[in-house]
Amino acid sequence: MPSIKLKPIGSVHNGIRKKMREGWESVVSEIVLSPEYEEGLEGIEEYSHVLVLFWLSRVPQNARGRRLRIHPRSRGDLPRVGIFSTRTQYRPNPIGLTQVRLLKRERNILRVKGLDALNGTPVLDIKPISPRTEFPPKVQVPDWVHRLWGKKPPKAAIPRPRGKA
Amino acid sequence: MPSIKLKPIGSVHNGIRKKMREGWESVVSEIVLSPEYEEGLEGIEEYSHVLVLFWLSRVPQNARGRRLRIHPRSRGDLPRVGIFSTRTQYRPNPIGLTQVRLLKRERNILRVKGLDALNGTPVLDIKPISPRTEFPPKVQVPDWVHRLWGKKPPKAAIPRPRGKA
Numbered sequence: 001m002p003s004i005k006l007k008p009i010g011s012v013h014n015g016i017r018k019k020m021r022e023g024w025e026s027v028v029s030e031i032v033l034s035p036e037y038e039e040g041l042e043g044i045e046e047y048s049h050v051l052v053l054f055w056l057s058r059v060p061q062n063a064r065g066r067r068l069r070i071h072p073r074s075r076g077d078l079p080r081v082g083i084f085s086t087r088t089q090y091r092p093n094p095i096g097l098t099q100v101r102l103l104k105r106e107r108n109i110l111r112v113k114g115l116d117a118l119n120g121t122p123v124l125d126i127k128p129i130s131p132r133t134e135f136p137p138k139v140q141v142p143d144w145v146h147r148l149w150g151k152k153p154p155k156a157a158i159p160r161p162r163g164k165a
Numbered sequence: 166m167p168s169i170k171l172k173p174i175g176s177v178h179n180g181i182r183k184k185m186r187e188g189w190e191s192v193v194s195e196i197v198l199s200p201e202y203e204e205g206l207e208g209i210e211e212y213s214h215v216l217v218l219f220w221l222s223r224v225p226q227n228a229r230g231r232r233l234r235i236h237p238r239s240r241g242d243l244p245r246v247g248i249f250s251t252r253t254q255y256r257p258n259p260i261g262l263t264q265v266r267l268l269k270r271e272r273n274i275l276r277v278k279g280l281d282a283l284n285g286t287p288v289l290d291i292k293p294i295s296p297r298t299e300f301p302p303k304v305q306v307p308d309w310v311h312r313l314w315g316k317k318p319p320k321a322a323i324p325r326p327r328g329k330a
Contacts (some may be wrong), residue, residue, distance in 0.1 A: 003309035004171040004220055004287070006258045007316040009230075012228075037231040037257065050249075053218075053260060055169055065174075078309045084291040093171045093200065093289045095218060097262070122169070124258045127250040130222035144243045 007053035008055065008122035010108070016119050021073070028103065028109075031101040031110040031123055037144050038072040038108040038127030044128065054093035054117050099129065173220065173287035174202055175273070181284050186238070189281035196275040203273040209293065210270040212237065212255055218290040219282050221259035230257035261286070264294065 010033035031052065033041065044050065070088055070105045083091055100112040110126070175198035196217065198206065208213065234245045235253055248256055265277040275291070 004173070004289075006169040006171060008169070009257050014262070023181070037233065037249070040230070040247040040249045040257075042234055043244065043250040048238040051262065051317070053258075053262070065202070065205070067205055068202065072309060079208065082205040084202075084205045085212070085293055087292060088219075091290055092174050092205075093218075095171075095260070096289055097216065097292060099219070111248075124169075125187060125256055125260055127262060128250055130252060130264075144237060144246070145274060 006055070006124055008076045008124060009126075010130070011115045011124045012054065012115065012119060014115070014117075014119050014122060015115070017059040018114075019118065022115045025114045027115065028113050029100075029117065030110060031053050031112060031115070031126070033110075033126075035108050041105055041110070041126070044102065047102055047128045049099055050102050050110070050112070050113065050125040051097060051099050052115055052117070053122060053127070054096040054098075054115075055119075055122040055124055056089045056096050057122055058118070059089050059094040060074065064089070064094060065091055070135060095124065139151045156157070171220070171289055173289060174198055174280070174291075175288045177219065177255070177280065177282045177284060177286040177288060179282075179284050184283065185281075190279045192280065193278050194265075194280045196277060196280070196291070198275075198288070198291075200273050206270055206273065207276070208233055209267065209291070212267055212293045214264055214294045215267050215275070215277070216262060216264050216292040216294060217277065217282070217288060218262040218292070219263075219280075220287040220289055221261050222285075222287055223255050223312065224259040225284070228255050229259060230255070253293060256267070262289045284312045312325065 010031055012029050013032055014027060014029035016027065065083065067083070067090060069082055070079050070086060070090070072078045072086050074089075089096065096117060098117070100113055100114045102110060102112055104111040168297055177194050178197055179192060179194035181192065229250065232248070232255065234247055235251060235255070236245050237251050237253075239241045254261065261282060263280055263282070265279045267277055268274060286293040
């Protein structure tokens with residue numbers, strides 16, 4: 001199969017230079033897109049959550065998919081499972097994917113909460129959550145999304161109370 | 166920023182050769198991974214849903230991110246919004262992302278439901294859903310995921326009744 005070329009659209013700014021095991025959910029990051037893409041963000045501030053696709057640039061080329069089974073988070077008490085059954089960064093194509101809370105947009109900059117990416121990580125794509133299949137605990141989407149999918153708001157777009165499901 | 170190279174890990178088999186506007190949710194597809202990656206799928210059958218990242222190979226190079234604002238699904242009655250506020254395939258990096266129901270795994274083949282990709286589409290990655298942030302309507306994860314995140318099962322792993330939220 002032919003190889004595929006991607007070009008980053010921006011990068012992550014959060015001052016975090018070392019991998020953390022825990023605590024990412026409270027990290028606030030700025031995703032700074034190349035200024036040429038600013039217009040492409042129009043209307044994104046109407047979403048509560050977005051998906052960020054980023055390039056795990058610290059994974060060496062020769063570590064990509066070299067091991068096909070791992071203990072999740074190197075925990076020996078958990079079973080060894082296939083890499084595609086985990087979110088490990090050591091994947092054949094090390095693309096990170098995280099659903100984050102969108103706090104603010106200013107021009108070409110998104111301020112987000114919960115992005116587990118180091119400072120300087122190249123960003124490949126920003127996608128809105130799709131309430132038809134992807135359900136954060138409390139979700140908000142633009143009015144046009146309701147109109148796109150019919151008169152009744154999709155089920156997931158009705159905010160559920162936080163806490164117990 | 167330097168360009169990034171990816172290599173497909175497999176491809177989609179579903180006999181669908183033309184883009185459909187609707188109806189993808191009932192489409193059953195087989196994702197056939199290169200046999201070398203079979204071991205990487207171990208344990209994935211314990212998930213109810215997986216995320217499929219695929220390459221939108223029909224998008225011409227010169228159409229990638231050429232227009233930065235569009236009417237969603239070309240509907241003039243909906244506002245023109247930025248491409249990153251939509252799931253359009255005409256993105257700077259045309260990576261498709263869909264959460265699908267995992268029906269079955271057999272060796273290097275996953276049978277999935279709801280994948281909106283044409284026959285032959287290159288697949289870039291398979292990720293399990295992460296119940297901490299991503300919530301399909303009814304979710305199941307391996308027991309080790311509960312153990313990874315603590316004694317109490319994550320909220321989203323408690324199946325909610327189908328139907329009204």
